[in-house]
Amino acid sequence: MVEHRELFEDVTADLARAGFDTGRGPTGLRIDRGPQGVVIGWPPTDGPAGDPPAEGIRAAVTGTVAVVLRDAGYWVAEVGADELVVTGGPVRAVTAPDGPEGAESAAVPEQWWG
Numbered sequence: 001m002v003e004h005r006e007l008f009e010d011v012t013a014d015l016a017r018a019g020f021d022t023g024r025g026p027t028g029l030r031i032d033r034g035p036q037g038v039v040i041g042w043p044p045t046d047g048p049a050g051d052p053p054a055e056g057i058r059a060a061v062t063g064t065v066a067v068v069l070r071d072a073g074y075w076v077a078e079v080g081a082d083e084l085v086v087t088g089g090p091v092r093a094v095t096a097p098d099g100p101e102g103a104e105s106a107a108v109p110e111q112w113w114g
Contacts, residue, residue: 040085
C-alpha cells in the first residue's frame with residue numbers, strides 16, 4: 001500500500017484551518033489514509049461515539065468538506081453517499097535555498113523592456 005502521509009497531513013491541516021474538528025475521537029468526521037489517497041467519511045454507527053448525525057447533516061458536512069478541499073486545490077472524488085477520497089493536493093510553492101545561488105534565482109529581474 002502506498003503511504004500517503006504527507007497528503008494526509010496537508011489535508012488534515014487545511015481542514016483544521018477551515019474550522020473542522022480533525023482530532024481523533026468521537027467528533028464525527030473520520031480522516032484516514034487509504035490505498036488511493038486520503039479517505040474522509042463517517043465512523044460506523046455501531047461504535048461508542050453515540051448517535052450519528054442525521055443523514056442530511058452528514059451529506060451537508062461531506063459536501064462542504066469537498067468544496068473546501070477543491071477550493072484549496074485538492075483532487076477530490078466522491079465515493080458512496082458520505083465518503084470522499086483525496087488523491088492529490090495543490091502544488092506547494094518551493095522556497096529558494098539560502099545562500100548566494102538561491103538569492104540570485106529568487107531575485108526579481110530588472111526592468112528589461114526598455
